Amino acid sequence: MTTALSLLKTVFGYPAFRGAQAEIIDHVSGGGDALVLMPTGGGKSLCYQIPALLRDGCAVVVSPLIALMQDQVGALREAGVNAAVLNSSLDAQTAAQTERDFAAGKLDLLYVAPERLVTSRFLDLLGRTKVALFAIDEAHCVSQWGHDFRPEYIQLSILHEQFPDVPRIALTATADEQTRAEILTRLQLGEARVFISSFDRPNIRYAIAEKHNARDQLLAFIRAEHAGEAGIVYCLSRRKVDETAAWLTEQGIPALPYHAGLDQQTRARHQDRFVNDDGVVIVATIAFGMGIDKPDVRFVTHLDLPKSIEAYYQETGRAGRDGLPADAWMAYGLGDVVQQRRMIDDSEANETFKRVSYRKLDALVGLAEAAGCRRVRLLDYFGEPSTPCGNCDNCLNPPRVWDGSEAAQKALSCVYRTDQRFGAGHLIDILRGNETERVQRFGHNQIKTFNTGTDLTDKKWRAVFRQLVAMGFLEADQHGALKLAGDARAVLKGETSVSFREEAEKPRKRERRSSKASFIDSLNNPASGPLLDALRTWRAATAREHNVPAYVVFHDSTLEAIAANPPCTLDDLRGISGIGATKLERYGEALLMIAKDS
Numbered sequence: 001m002t003t004a005l006s007l008l009k010t011v012f013g014y015p016a017f018r019g020a021q022a023e024i025i026d027h028v029s030g031g032g033d034a035l036v037l038m039p040t041g042g043g044k045s046l047c048y049q050i051p052a053l054l055r056d057g058c059a060v061v062v063s064p065l066i067a068l069m070q071d072q073v074g075a076l077r078e079a080g081v082n083a084a085v086l087n088s089s090l091d092a093q094t095a096a097q098t099e100r101d102f103a104a105g106k107l108d109l110l111y112v113a114p115e116r117l118v119t120s121r122f123l124d125l126l127g128r129t130k131v132a133l134f135a136i137d138e139a140h141c142v143s144q145w146g147h148d149f150r151p152e153y154i155q156l157s158i159l160h161e162q163f164p165d166v167p168r169i170a171l172t173a174t175a176d177e178q179t180r181a182e183i184l185t186r187l188q189l190g191e192a193r194v195f196i197s198s199f200d201r202p203n204i205r206y207a208i209a210e211k212h213n214a215r216d217q218l219l220a221f222i223r224a225e226h227a228g229e230a231g232i233v234y235c236l237s238r239r240k241v242d243e244t245a246a247w248l249t250e251q252g253i254p255a256l257p258y259h260a261g262l263d264q265q266t267r268a269r270h271q272d273r274f275v276n277d278d279g280v281v282i283v284a285t286i287a288f289g290m291g292i293d294k295p296d297v298r299f300v301t302h303l304d305l306p307k308s309i310e311a312y313y314q315e316t317g318r319a320g321r322d323g324l325p326a327d328a329w330m331a332y333g334l335g336d337v338v339q340q341r342r343m344i345d346d347s348e349a350n351e352t353f354k355r356v357s358y359r360k361l362d363a364l365v366g367l368a369e370a371a372g373c374r375r376v377r378l379l380d381y382f383g384e385p386s387t388p389c390g391n392c393d394n395c396l397n398p399p400r401v402w403d404g405s406e407a408a409q410k411a412l413s414c415v416y417r418t419d420q421r422f423g424a425g426h427l428i429d430i431l432r433g434n435e436t437e438r439v440q441r442f443g444h445n446q447i448k449t450f451n452t453g454t455d456l457t458d459k460k461w462r463a464v465f466r467q468l469v470a471m472g473f474l475e476a477d478q479h480g481a482l483k484l485a486g487d488a489r490a491v492l493k494g495e496t497s498v499s500f501r502e503e504a505e506k507p508r509k510r511e512r513r514s515s516k517a518s519f520i521d522s523l524n525n526p527a528s529g530p531l532l533d534a535l536r537t538w539r540a541a542t543a544r545e546h547n548v549p550a551y552v553v554f555h556d557s558t559l560e561a562i563a564a565n566p567p568c569t570l571d572d573l574r575g576i577s578g579i580g581a582t583k584l585e586r587y588g589e590a591l592l593m594i595a596k597d598s
Ligand code: ADP
Pocket: 014, 015, 016, 017, 018, 021, 038, 039, 040, 041, 042, 043, 044, 045, 046, 295, 321, 322, 323
């Protein structure tokens, strides 16, 4: 008898279900409706792909992004599943053939763009075909308030009206309650069982560093942790994207720019290389990322502060979809806060929107300045309680927290005595007693706070000013001049005490991939060696030949498992995660040859 578990093993080559997968699959296979909320990389696809294989007829999957559909179908075909796609990228002949195959019951899964699905012609075709289930991927696209709103998604309620007996499963990685409610009502999923997974991404290590020289810090980070691996570097401006990509390339790191200012062709080419080649770094504005399903992105870094925790979480979530260790690293400084505030100030938005934007920015700044576990704060923001994770910078390398009341008083007083017209650099010169030309010109060597701050280094003063802004005791104007704000007077009078966070001096050298999660430990082998290199080369060639991304042939984890225990017989390959029956048959001999020769 075919069971969900046997399909998981034979078709997909995975030994066990993750999280709620088994329960969801059981529910949908039995004919129930479901709403599945799972973080990116949680394994949503199997939740409808396995029921599709278990139930009679063909499953119809609605997906908003052509590139995503193509990759999913490519992966299913590699695994020996009869899957096809219908969207605007097909020529008329191929589309007609696919429709005939569908009607003839030759397909297990059909991916369809929403606008095509709701045409009367297609609905008619559905009426004449045995449909196993409807899967509605990226179901948050139905939400009018979300940023991915797709009007055609609203019309998908028609599926329930016309085909009340076909089970439906809606899936999304968007967590908030409002979106969830909207999905349930708009898609008429009132009877659906709701499956909510934890939104934690335990394999992602979060780190937020004080910004000194962001480029050098980035380079050091990539060289130390991710040489030769794929990653995304987010910057705010197009110019910075171009400059950073060029500079990384000069330093020997293959990096490509991506932003809306590049022509369509260049963008497509760069995205393609990032997805298909090994170890390409893409430097991008936030225009990049939606619909990129690449599982082996090993790091996501931010050289500029995003707008909100939501944006930060979505962008960093593109790392480590395959469940292997990955890094989210951000460099953050006073300039970032000033810049983001200015962007809100200067925007055309109304006051309510601006207020919300400030609040969101403050929450993110709070995360950046946090002395406690980053993950606890992130999950708390999404309403999920948790305990310190052991896999973020603050857990691994706790920052020192010091009583900064006196330093805060000096800093604020210095701002006050210079008429609130100067930026942090000049104020620090005054505090540290540097008789610069500017200090002399303004007579600032005569004021009371001059030379009172020699006990702290430049760098430490910078951190003080940044944190005072983050705490709302100072406010920066357009030009970076600092003004007293909020309860600054209470601090000046000594009525409010202030403590500062100090980044631990020397980050403990990463014991490669050590973490409390044992599944991460089990994947600890440093990825290198001639066999692994040979496997990668073979994978790249095979992927090109089959016209699919490399990860569709095999994930890194599968190649690493093969390299760790070089196989002598086909049997040795059986049971390695990611090698199902079809792939074993198709690639087994080739893998054995490579193992023998390396
Ligand atoms: P999502 O759509 O939730 O972002 P996917 O369905 O793309 O996630 O799954 C993420 C990755 O995890 C995929 O590469 C998939 O093959 C893998 N995966 C999913 N379920 C399992 C499982 N039970 N065991 C091992 N790998 C899995």
